[in-house]
Amino acid sequence: xxxxxxxxxxxxxxxxxxxxxxxxxxxxxxxxxxxxxxxxxxxxxxxxxxxxxxxxxxxxxxxxxxxxxxxxxxxxxxxxxxxxxxxxxxxxxxxxxxxxxxxxxxxxxxxxxxxxxxxxxxxxxxxxxxxxxxxxxxxxxxxxxxxxxxxxxxxxxxxxxxxxxxxxxxxxxxxxxxxxxxxxxxxxxxxxxxxxxxxxxxxxxxxxxxxxxxxxxxxxxxxxxxxxxxxxxxxxxxxxxxxxxxxxxxxxxxxxxxxxxxxxxxxxxxxxxxxxxxxxxxxxxxxxxxxxxxxxxxxxxxxxxxxxxxxxxxxxxxxxxxxxxxxxxxxxxxxxxxxxxxxxxxxxxxxxxxxxxxxxxxxxxxxxxxxxxxxxxxxxxxxxxxxxxxxxxxxxxxxxxxxxxxxxxxxxxxxxxxxxxxxxxxxxxxxxxxxxxxxxxxxxxxxxxxxxxxxxxxxxxxxxxxxxxxxxxxxxxxxxxxxxxxxxxxxxxxxxxxxxxxxxxxxxxxxxxxxxxxxxxxxxxxxxxxxxxxxxxxxxxxxxxxx
Amino acid sequence: xxxxxxxxxxxxxxxxxxxxxxxxxxxxxxxxxxxxxxxxxxxxxxxxxxxxxxxxxxxxxxxxxxxxxxxxxxxxxxxxxxxxxxxxxxxxxxxxxxxxxxxxxxxxxxxxxxxxxxxxxxxxxxxxxxxxxxxxxxxxxxxxxxxxxxxxxxxxxxxxxxxxxxxxxxxxxxxxxxxxxxxxxxxxxxxxxxxxxxxxxxxxxxxxxxxxxxxxxxxxxxxxxxxxxxxxxxxxxxxxxxxxxxxxxxxxxxxxxxxxxxxxxxxxxxxxxxxxxxxxxxxxxxxxxxxxxxxxxxxxxxxxxx
Numbered sequence: 001x002x003x004x005x006x007x008x009x010x011x012x013x014x015x016x017x018x019x020x021x022x023x024x025x026x027x028x029x030x031x032x033x034x035x036x037x038x039x040x041x042x043x044x045x046x047x048x049x050x051x052x053x054x055x056x057x058x059x060x061x062x063x064x065x066x067x068x069x070x071x072x073x074x075x076x077x078x079x080x081x082x083x084x085x086x087x088x089x090x091x092x093x094x095x096x097x098x099x100x101x102x103x104x105x106x107x108x109x110x111x112x113x114x115x116x117x118x119x120x121x122x123x124x125x126x127x128x129x130x131x132x133x134x135x136x137x138x139x140x141x142x143x144x145x146x147x148x149x150x151x152x153x154x155x156x157x158x159x160x161x162x163x164x165x166x167x168x169x170x171x172x173x174x175x176x177x178x179x180x181x182x183x184x185x186x187x188x189x190x191x192x193x194x195x196x197x198x199x200x201x202x203x204x205x206x207x208x209x210x211x212x213x214x215x216x217x218x219x220x221x222x223x224x225x226x227x228x229x230x231x232x233x234x235x236x237x238x239x240x241x242x243x244x245x246x247x248x249x250x251x252x253x254x255x256x257x258x259x260x261x262x263x264x265x266x267x268x269x270x271x272x273x274x275x276x277x278x279x280x281x282x283x284x285x286x287x288x289x290x291x292x293x294x295x296x297x298x299x300x301x302x303x304x305x306x307x308x309x310x311x312x313x314x315x316x317x318x319x320x321x322x323x324x325x326x327x328x329x330x331x332x333x334x335x336x337x338x339x340x341x342x343x344x345x346x347x348x349x350x351x352x353x354x355x356x357x358x359x360x361x362x363x364x365x366x367x368x369x370x371x372x373x374x375x376x377x378x379x380x381x382x383x384x385x386x387x388x389x390x391x392x393x394x395x396x397x398x399x400x401x402x403x404x405x406x407x408x409x410x411x412x413x414x415x416x417x418x419x420x421x422x423x424x425x426x427x428x429x430x431x432x433x434x435x436x437x438x439x440x441x442x443x444x445x446x447x448x449x450x451x452x453x454x455x456x457x458x459x460x461x462x463x464x465x466x467x468x469x470x471x472x473x474x475x476x477x478x479x480x481x482x483x484x485x486x487x488x489x490x491x492x493x494x495x496x497x498x499x500x501x502x503x504x505x506x507x508x509x510x511x512x513x514x515x516x517x518x519x520x521x522x523x524x525x526x527x528x529x530x531x532x533x534x535x536x537x538x539x540x541x542x543x544x545x546x547x
Numbered sequence: 548x549x550x551x552x553x554x555x556x557x558x559x560x561x562x563x564x565x566x567x568x569x570x571x572x573x574x575x576x577x578x579x580x581x582x583x584x585x586x587x588x589x590x591x592x593x594x595x596x597x598x599x600x601x602x603x604x605x606x607x608x609x610x611x612x613x614x615x616x617x618x619x620x621x622x623x624x625x626x627x628x629x630x631x632x633x634x635x636x637x638x639x640x641x642x643x644x645x646x647x648x649x650x651x652x653x654x655x656x657x658x659x660x661x662x663x664x665x666x667x668x669x670x671x672x673x674x675x676x677x678x679x680x681x682x683x684x685x686x687x688x689x690x691x692x693x694x695x696x697x698x699x700x701x702x703x704x705x706x707x708x709x710x711x712x713x714x715x716x717x718x719x720x721x722x723x724x725x726x727x728x729x730x731x732x733x734x735x736x737x738x739x740x741x742x743x744x745x746x747x748x749x750x751x752x753x754x755x756x757x758x759x760x761x762x763x764x765x766x767x768x769x770x771x772x773x774x775x776x777x778x779x780x781x782x783x784x785x786x787x788x789x790x791x792x793x794x795x796x797x798x799x800x801x802x803x804x805x806x807x808x809x810x811x812x813x814x815x816x817x818x819x820x821x822x823x824x825x826x827x828x829x830x831x832x833x834x835x836x837x838x839x840x841x842x843x844x845x846x847x848x849x850x851x852x853x
Contacts (some may be wrong), residue, residue, distance in 0.1 A: 045811050056587045129597035134587030136594050147591055152565065203631055208588075219640040220803030221714060245713070247801040251696070252712045255704050259711065357645045411818045412579030419583065437589060447589060457595060461587050 029538065030237045030523060035151040037543035038241040039521070041264035041536075042248040042256070047223055049203030050214065053126040058435070058534055059081040059266075063244070065357070066225065066237070066538040067166060068188035068208030070098050071119065071167075073180050076540045077526030079343065079439035081179055083115065084191060085209065095174030095480030100182075100372040102165045106232040108191045109213040114166040120159045122189045124148070129297070135186030138437070141175040174478040176488060182439035195382075210239040211539040220247060226539070227300060237522075238542035254516075256529045258283075261499075261540035263518040263543075264536065270384060274330040277516070288515045290529025291343035293436035295336050295444070298378075298393060298506040299418070299427045306423060307376075311368035313503035316426075317354035318361035320506050325392050329385050331508035339444050339496050343531055346441035346489035351497060361400045373401020378422040379417050381431035382408040389508075390428050416459035427461050433511075439531060440491035445473050449499055462504035469495055520545045555840070559833045566829040567619070571612050576820050584816050585628050601628065602628070602679065622794040624826075625819040627812075633840025634823040638805055642827070644714060645804030648797070649789050651720045653782060656730025657734055661775065662733065664739020668774075669766060670853070671744060684734035691792055695726040695799035700728070712801040727792050731785060735778060743774040776846040790828040 013055050052068045065073075069388035071254045073084035077081065083089060086100040106114045127148045143158025158170040181187060183200055194207040206214055212225035225242040245262070253265035254273055269277050269287070277283045300307040300316060307313055317375070322335040337353025342345060343470065361371045365373065378397075387408045397404045403428065411432060417423035447453040451470050453460030476491040499505075515528040515535050523541040530537040558793040564588040582599045583590075590598075596728075600603045603614060616624060702722060709718050746752065747770055755765045772817035793806030805824050811822035 010849065041558045046808075049632075050629070056632060068686060090836070101698075108572065129594070130601070132585065132601065134585065134590050134594070137589050137591040140591070149591075151597075200626065200631060219637060220644070220807065247807050248712060249799055252699065252799070252801060254698070259618065259704065261711065268599050296673070410579065410816075411814070412577075412581075412584055415583060416579050419580075422776050423644055434588075474747070 015397070030542070033238045033523065033540075034546045035238055035446075035542075035544040036240050037238075037546040038243065039239060039263040039518075039543060040243045040245060040261070041266050042245045042262055043290040044247065044249060044253075044267050046220060046246050049430045050206040050223075051203030052185045052190065052206075053122075053131050053135070054203055055185060061234055062530070062533045062536055062538065063225075064185045064188065064206075065210070065221075066212045067206050067210040067214065068190070069106075069210055070183050070185070070188045071102075074439075074532045076146060076537045077524060078278065079345070079531050081183065084183070084197070086117075086182075089179070091480055091482075093344050095176070095478065096171045098161050098169040098171070098178055098182075099162070100167050100169075102167060103232060106209050108194070108209055109207045110191060110194060111230075112191060112193075115164040116161040116166070118189050118191060120156075120161050121166045121192045122356040123159055123187060124155045124188065124264060125184050125195065128154065132187060135184065137507050138186055140180050141178065141181075142171055143170045143172050147165050152521060156248070173474075174480045176480050176485075177434045177438070177442050177478045180440050180443075184438055198286055200322065207524065212242065216240075223401075224248065227383045233539075237506065238313065238537070242538060257516065260518065263521055265396035265516060266535070267513055269516055271330060274332070274514075278330075284520060286517050288310050288517070288525045288528040290513050290515075290526065291341065291346055291531065292511055292513045292529075293341055293439060294433055294434040294511045294530055295339055295341050295429075296333070296508045296511060297336070297339070297429050298508060299429065300420075300504060300506070301461070301463055301503050302502075303421060303463045304378070304425050306368065306370060306374055309368045310502055311364045312370065314354065315361040315364040315368070315400060315505075317506045318357045318364070318403070319396050319402075320393060320508060321356055322508055323356075323397050324396075325389055328388050328392055329509075329511075332514060333511045336507035336510045338500055338507060339449065339505060340492075341436075342440055344436065344439060344441055344444070346483075346492040346496070348497065351493075351500070353500060354503070357400055365400055365402075370401070372469075373403060375403045375405070376425045377407055378404040378426045378428060379407045379409065379416050380428040381411050382401075383411075383431055386428060386430040387416070389430055393428060400526050408460065410452050418459070419457040420443065421463055424461065428508075435534075442473065442477055443494070445492075445495065449504065464499070464502065464504035466499075468501065469498060471487070473531050550568060552841075555837055557780050562833055563598065563826065563829055567616070567826055568612065570822055570825045571615060572608070574780040574821060575611070576653055577816065579816050581628055581816050582820055597786055603775075610819050619826075624823040626818050627817050629812075629815045629817045630820075634651075634819045638827055640824050641803055641805045643648075644802060645793055645797070645806060647720065648723055648793060648804055649801055651787075652727035652731065652789060653785070656731030656785075657722045657782075658777075659728060660732035660738050661733025661778065663736035664770070665743055665766075667736065667740045668747065669741075670742030676740075680740070683733040683736035686729045686736075688733075689729065690797045691726055691730060692799060695723070698722045698726055699799065705740030706754060712799070714801070714803050715764075719800075719802075723802050726796050726799070730792065731788065735781075738778050738781065739774065742766065742778055743770065746770045749773075766820050778794055780839055780843055783835035786835035787832045790832065 006313045016082060031033045038273045043059055047060050050060060052064045052066055055064050060344050069085045071086040072081055074080055075082055085103055085106060088101050090099045093168050102116060108114055125131055127136050127139050127145060129151055140155050144153060144156045146345045147153035148156055148209050162168050191207055195202050198205045204217060211228055213228045215226040216224040223244040227237055227240050250267040250270040256262045257265050300313050302308055326333050378390055378393060389407045394406055419425050434444060434448050447459045449460060449464055451465035454465045472495055476488050479488040513529045513535055515530060520543045520546040527540050529535055529539040560654050582595055582604055586595045586598055590709050604613060627634055629841055665677045665682060670676050674730055699722060703709045713719050755769050794810050797804045797806035798810055809824040
């Protein structure tokens with residue numbers, strides 16, 4: 001008991017010292033928010049699954065966040081971490097032990113209280129190969145992960161239930177991203193009895209501790225969420241009911257929004273209608289714009305000639321007219337000059353990258369021994385606007401003598417070509433561009449620019465592998481102390497600057513998110529372009545017309 | 548008759564087997580790895596291999612196909628890779644909507660097509676005939692995506708006669724049925740016209756006319772029943788065209804049928820669903836053709852089943 005008390009005190013002290021973890025979640029409630037009301041949101045595609053261990057598309061991501069909770073979360077509409085199911089946490093000085101103290105009285109939708117056993121069960125489940133979780137790899141730093149992943153153990157040795165309200169994590173290496181990992185959907189807490197009851201169909205019968213519970217799921221038609229009256233976060237959620245209607249073409253959804261039939265067309269404004277909407281002041285007023293943790297880029301296969309020559313890659317960087325490409329997508333992006341997007345910590349505002357300079361690009365190409373250019377292939381996804389963007393890139397390359405033929409293929413085929421070392425000389429990442437899993441600079445490195453991703457079937461389509469940078473990345477991520485986060489971010493900025501000197505990518509743009517809503521929707525704008533609860537923070541939005 | 552049926556059933560089964568083999572082989576040869584789709588972009592190579600093993604996708608083609616077939620015989624279409632639900636459940640939950648749309652579309656095409664064909668045949672050679680035939684040509688060639696959006700814009704958005712997409716009441720059914728029906732109506736108008744012209748040339752019609760019967764009586768009581776039957780027998784063969792059409796029309800109108808399911812599955816390389824929907828469609832087409840052939844002799848005694 002004494003130890004328990006001590007850890008709490010230590011955690012609070014740490015929290016106060018660092019100015020984090022002490023913010024009580026209750027403080028974030030909007031005083032203008034009205035309670036009650038129902039909304040209708042639409043999607044084109046079916047919702048695949050609502051199992052937090054499995055769901056990994058931008059459609060179910062925010063829905064799962066409203067049905068389930070994790071130990072950590074973010075301040076609504078921001079990338080600022082805060083404890084969620086945890087009341088407080090403590091990090092050991094060596095950065096390898098994280099101890100979380102749980103909230104009391106948090107109940108699952110089935111009425112049972114959530115305890116530390118559920119936290120452990122949920123992590124054992126997500127890492128168990130039988131679960132086939134796409135997120136299992138996020139937990140690689142927990143002790144015992146390798147045994148579970150290899151099927152040699154059923155339980156993570158590094159996760160210990162100290163008492164019903166305390167859970168301790170021991171890591172095999174210091175991991176600065178661990179608090180983020182405790183906030184991603186894959187670590188959300190599920191009740192064992194419900195998982196066992198529904199088996200592989202748990203994703204269709206989700207039971208969590210979240211602000212909403214699932215009331216109805218009619219396959220191919222609608223999913224209905226209703227307010228969880230026992231939600232531990234008093235005063236949330238504001239809405240009584242959310243109906244997600246699926247199978248609605250974006251253009252049809254927009255027509256329905258204009259007629260006042262729906263509130264949130266979640267596939268966004270169709271490109272063909274964007275100008276029309278934005279030139280009408282009444283409609284434009286209901287569009288919220290925000291940054292995303294996204295970068296669109298061109299990869300150059302650094303193991304294939306002539307892209308094995310850094311001068312050729314730099315020349316490509318200088319040949320791309322980013323402003324024109326952004327025009328193709330109606331100005332729905334900002335030009336990028338580095339891998340990280342502007343809303344990500346460690347983004348270097350002072351970094352200027354490669355200027356658009358055709359003459360210099362040609363000179364570089366000549367220096368590399370290709371004064372007349374060369375023939376190559378540019379892979380791109382075959383859905384609009386990507387073929388059009390690929391054509392613009394093709395023209396830009398032609399201006400410096402590079403003749404690129406476009407291979408416009410289905411997403412899966414482009415991914416397959418990128419994961420094959422001899423598959424694709426150049427890829428335009430549109431439609432598959434990296435969107436961060438959590439707001440931390442390391443998340444833009446490992447799989448897409450680090451050596452670990454430069455493997456067959458990997459996502460490092462440049463096949464860029466710089467062992468020095470891998471070592472630096474590991475060093476940066478071992479700085480766990482949040483007080484030293486600035487130092488850590490500086491290291492990451494340097495890593496990305498060094499990557500840009502090697503130019504495995506030509507960063508093109510960072511997409512902006514545009515969410516359109518009905519006039520009755522209330523709440524701060526950033527709740528509609530939430531960088532983490534992508535795109536909508538359902539727990540905190542409300543409707544203005546309830547009595 | 549029994550022997551004929553038996554032979555046709557065996558033929559149908561062989562066709563279905565062939566469809567399953569070809570589709571399975573094409574999906575196997577696809578240069579896209581379904582396991583990477585399931586595992587997502589953050590998966591470690593180990594996760595990917597684990598999933599590959601569990602799904603049996605590390606096995607050679609023949610083993611995979613045999614496994615699929617043996618499960619298929621017990622009615623198990625497998626589990627969706629992406630949605631993780633039973634494919635049978637996904638298809639069964641969506642089939643009624645597609646069948647309803649099909650019925651609506653058949654009604655529309657018969658109603659529009661047969662009346663157009665009838666009028667054109669009776670008014671043969673006049674401006675009305677020519678106008679109707681041009682209209683039927685437009686109907687046949689207009690892309691369903693465009694027709695659907697046009698109908699939606701005019702009748703739902705502008706006039707508010709019908710809801711803007713969705714499912715549930717008869718009002719929801721009208722526009723998608725019409726969109727699907729317009730295509731078939733073009734064909735039926737042409738078939739009905741030529742069939743009616745043939746019948747109107749027959750001796751018994753001439754006799755009826757010579758007896759001094761009223762024009763309406765001749766057309767509706769004597770000529771129409773004979774002209775319409777061969778056309779109706781074509782419905783069974785239409786099912787193939789419908790199966791293609793529902794993919795587009797269901798997307799436009801947000802109609803929760805198997806067409807939408809197929810479209811989403813193709814985009815996500817969700818092989819079990821693609822297989823399932825393909826087999827169900829092939830089954831429907833085979834069944835439709837079989838029924839059309841079986842009822843043909845009842846409609847036209849000159850046709851014999853052999």
